[in-house]
Amino acid sequence: MSAPCQRLTPALLDELRQIVGPRFVIAGDPEQLQPYSHDEVAEEEYHALPEAVVRPQSADEIARILKLANRERIPVTPRGGGSGLSGGAVPVCGGIVLSLDRMNRILEIDVENLCAVVEPGVITNDLDAAARERGLFFAGYPMSLQSCFIGGNVAENAGGGKAVKYGVTGRYILGLQVVTPEGEIAEFGGKLVKNVTGYDMIGLLVGSEGTLGVFTKIVVKLLPRPTRVVDLLALFPDPETAIRAVPAIMTGARIIPTAIEFMDRLSAHTACRYLNEQLPYEQAGAMLLIELDGNDAAQLEVQYQAVGELCMEKGAIEVYVADNATTQERIWSVRRNIAEAFMVVSPHQSLEDITVPVAAIPAIMPVLEDLSRRYDISIPCYGHAGDGNLHVTPVKNPAHTLEQWHAMLPRILAELYRAAHDLGGVISGEHGIGHKRKAYLHYSLDPASVDLMKRVKRALDPNNILNPGKIFDLP
Amino acid sequence: MDIIVPIKQVPETSKVRMDPNTGVMIREGVESIINPLDLYAIEAALQLAEGCGGRTTALSMGPAKAEAAVREAIAMGCTEGVLLSHRSFAGSDTWATSFALSLAIRKRGAFDLILCGERATDGDTGQVGPGIAAWLGLPVVTYVSRILECGPRAVVVRRMIEEGYETLEAELPCVLTVVKEAAYPRLPTLRGKQRARAATVPVWGPEDIGAPAESLGLKGSPTRVVKVESPSLARHGDVRTPKDPAELERAVDGIVDYLERLGLT
Numbered sequence: 001m002s003a004p005c006q007r008l009t010p011a012l013l014d015e016l017r018q019i020v021g022p023r024f025v026i027a028g029d030p031e032q033l034q035p036y037s038h039d040e041v042a043e044e045e046y047h048a049l050p051e052a053v054v055r056p057q058s059a060d061e062i063a064r065i066l067k068l069a070n071r072e073r074i075p076v077t078p079r080g081g082g083s084g085l086s087g088g089a090v091p092v093c094g095g096i097v098l099s100l101d102r103m104n105r106i107l108e109i110d111v112e113n114l115c116a117v118v119e120p121g122v123i124t125n126d127l128d129a130a131a132r133e134r135g136l137f138f139a140g141y142p143m144s145l146q147s148c149f150i151g152g153n154v155a156e157n158a159g160g161g162k163a164v165k166y167g168v169t170g171r172y173i174l175g176l177q178v179v180t181p182e183g184e185i186a187e188f189g190g191k192l193v194k195n196v197t198g199y200d201m202i203g204l205l206v207g208s209e210g211t212l213g214v215f216t217k218i219v220v221k222l223l224p225r226p227t228r229v230v231d232l233l234a235l236f237p238d239p240e241t242a243i244r245a246v247p248a249i250m251t252g253a254r255i256i257p258t259a260i261e262f263m264d265r266l267s268a269h270t271a272c273r274y275l276n277e278q279l280p281y282e283q284a285g286a287m288l289l290i291e292l293d294g295n296d297a298a299q300l301e302v303q304y305q306a307v308g309e310l311c312m313e314k315g316a317i318e319v320y321v322a323d324n325a326t327t328q329e330r331i332w333s334v335r336r337n338i339a340e341a342f343m344v345v346s347p348h349q350s351l352e353d354i355t356v357p358v359a360a361i362p363a364i365m366p367v368l369e370d371l372s373r374r375y376d377i378s379i380p381c382y383g384h385a386g387d388g389n390l391h392v393t394p395v396k397n398p399a400h401t402l403e404q405w406h407a408m409l410p411r412i413l414a415e416l417y418r419a420a421h422d423l424g425g426v427i428s429g430e431h432g433i434g435h436k437r438k439a440y441l442h443y444s445l446d447p448a449s450v451d452l453m454k455r456v457k458r459a460l461d462p463n464n465i466l467n468p469g470k471i472f473d474l475p
Numbered sequence: 476m477d478i479i480v481p482i483k484q485v486p487e488t489s490k491v492r493m494d495p496n497t498g499v500m501i502r503e504g505v506e507s508i509i510n511p512l513d514l515y516a517i518e519a520a521l522q523l524a525e526g527c528g529g530r531t532t533a534l535s536m537g538p539a540k541a542e543a544a545v546r547e548a549i550a551m552g553c554t555e556g557v558l559l560s561h562r563s564f565a566g567s568d569t570w571a572t573s574f575a576l577s578l579a580i581r582k583r584g585a586f587d588l589i590l591c592g593e594r595a596t597d598g599d600t601g602q603v604g605p606g607i608a609a610w611l612g613l614p615v616v617t618y619v620s621r622i623l624e625c626g627p628r629a630v631v632v633r634r635m636i637e638e639g640y641e642t643l644e645a646e647l648p649c650v651l652t653v654v655k656e657a658a659y660p661r662l663p664t665l666r667g668k669q670r671a672r673a674a675t676v677p678v679w680g681p682e683d684i685g686a687p688a689e690s691l692g693l694k695g696s697p698t699r700v701v702k703v704e705s706p707s708l709a710r711h712g713d714v715r716t717p718k719d720p721a722e723l724e725r726a727v728d729g730i731v732d733y734l735e736r737l738g739l740t
Contacts, residue, residue: 232665233662278659278661279661279662301672305665305668305669308665309665311665312665318664318665319664319665320662320663320664320665321550321662321663321664321665321667321668322662322663324487324506324508324547325487325506325508326487326508326511327662327663330662331662
């Protein structure tokens with residue numbers, strides 16, 4: 001059962017045009033296909049052109065496309081907003097890219113049942129905006145929320161900044177309508193908080209990276225929207241001191257913040273310089289951005305005071321308080337612009353997202369310093385300290401040649417992943433494996449576990465037509 | 476050096492929507508903040524006070540909730556704050572506002588400098604700073620981009636003008652209104668917030684500043700709002716999508732004709 005490599009013939013393209021309408025099939029022109037050849041992974045070796053892009057509008061059309069693909073052994077790669085960071089939406093075996101951008105309706109915001117029913121192509125921010133009008137919110141909050149699709153969030157089980165308190169996307173998926181790889185339409189769950197009827201198929205499908213099914217309708221759990229938010233930006237002398245404050249906040253203050261974002265010296269300084277931010281950041285060896293939410297201003301004030309005091313007690317040089325939109329935007333923009341700021345330093349970088357147990361974060365820091373020194377590159381480290389998910393990002397030294405970079409990156413990643421594993425962590429917390437990290441899967445999973453996953457894939461997708469070449473290769 | 480910074484609480488404008496029927500701002504659910512342009516004045520004042528010693532006073536006029544703006548200024552580092560708040564102040568235009576503020580400044584006593592933001596982001600007039608100077612009979616320099624020297628008897632500033640900058644010297648006490656370039660505002664700190672929370676912010680009414688009733692609020696305001704309307708966007712696009720070379724040719728000719736009619740060729 002190897003990856004299908006049959007080509008799309010003119011006759012098959014005509015058949016696809018009949019299914020979705022001629023306007024919604026793109027084929028032939030490489031310039032039009034190019035936008036569908038990559039996600040947000042910038043390095044070109046992870047890009048691949050599809051033979052055709054098909055833009056269906058219903059589960060029925062998708063079912064017919066997948067039946068055709070099975071009959072003809074054509075690979076099909078589902079695509080959401082294209083904001084992924086593992087190559088999940090890249091058609092590595094060619095074939096069809098199944099773009100879900102036309103299935104973008106919010107079908108229902110059900111206030112009484114605290115949920116929404118949406119199509120996969122809804123932009124996550126639009127769902128949140130619709131919920132906001134009714135005093136609700138979608139708590140799965142990826143950082144790319146202005147461009148990503150909810151379908152992609154489910155496929156990758158996206159995490160993000162608010163996972164400390166609210167968990168990741170999967171926690172909010174109550175029901176799924178899915179087209180199976182063989183083209184059958186199946187429904188799991190519904191507007192139900194509790195459901196143990198049969199296997200937890202939603203749990204299996206969430207985070208399956210588009211390899212086990214195409215979501216066509218998603219029931220999303222919504223929560224009452226907190227009315228107030230306060231952010232603290234705490235400057236610490238060094239990363240160890242900053243990280244040690246994290247568990248102290250949760251246990252000492254007995255408060256679970258909405259977000260605890262960590263920025264090491266290099267990340268924070270580069271972003272501040274990029275933004276021309278005049279905070280006295282030069283003295284900071286690390287920063288924590290802590291967000292708290294609630295409905296009662298007085299109570300929230302007590303909470304942020306307690307958290308702020310703890311930071312000072314644990315060695316913070318200074319703690320800034322942002323309790324209005326102007327100041328909040330100012331401090332979050334430091335965190336949000338790190339990746340962008342490093343693109344200016346060098347476009348060649350590998351945005352990683354290892355996850356380790358929270359208490360092991362200080363132990364990873366010397367590993368990064370050592371790697372950085374031995375390979376003579378910058379490795380900024382920032383991310384979600386509250387949940388142990390760190391964006392360790394090896395950035396090419398501008399003095400190195402591309403050949404040197406390509407030769408050293410796999411070795412750096414291998415060392416990084418091994419260190420994460422030794423600390424009880426995994427190679428990816430929220431970006432996924434895709435084809436970018438599949439060569440490293442064994443650093444996190446033993447052979448028996450991978451074998452079990454492959455058997456699941458074979459059972460659901462016997463012809464291996466749905467997003468082949470992702471997570472692992474099938475022999 | 477004793478510096479007074481008059482500030483205004485304004486709606487957070489990036490979230491403001493206008494009522495399409497009345498043309499009036501929808502204030503419900505909109506957060507209130509310190510006028511962003513006043514933050515530069517606060518920062519400039521704090522830097523001067525830190526540089527040569529002294530105290531800074533944030534002064535605001537507004538509804539009771541404007542106390543939050545005064546406390547935020549204290550959290551940033553201002554030594555103290557005063558709020559002018561009473562229903563008789565409601566509806567004041569820039570004339571009545573600058574008059575009331577000038578009385579409050581007189582009552583507060585001797586000072587060296589009044590530092591204002593360029594204008595408020597909601598009213599957009601830029602008149603209150605110069606108005607205060609007029610009522611107090613003080614020199615005023617507007618659009619200050621940098622304070623070059625300060626004290627003890629005069630201030631030397633760089634002032635932004637249309638063609639560039641000019642350098643002026645003014646005797647103290649005087650009024651300056653500053654533009655963005657003047658200083659980069661700091662963020663309030665935890666300790667600053669704690670100090671602001673503990674601070675006593677006196678609230679003054681008309682009697683406290685000795686203001687005659689007829690000079691306050693709507694009564695004391697010569698400005699009359701006759702009508703509020705949102706301008707309609709007059710621009711419109713004309714997109715041609717030619718399907719063959721002949722149509723393309725015609726479309727290009729059409730654009731050339733149009734530009735000729737406007738005298739743009």
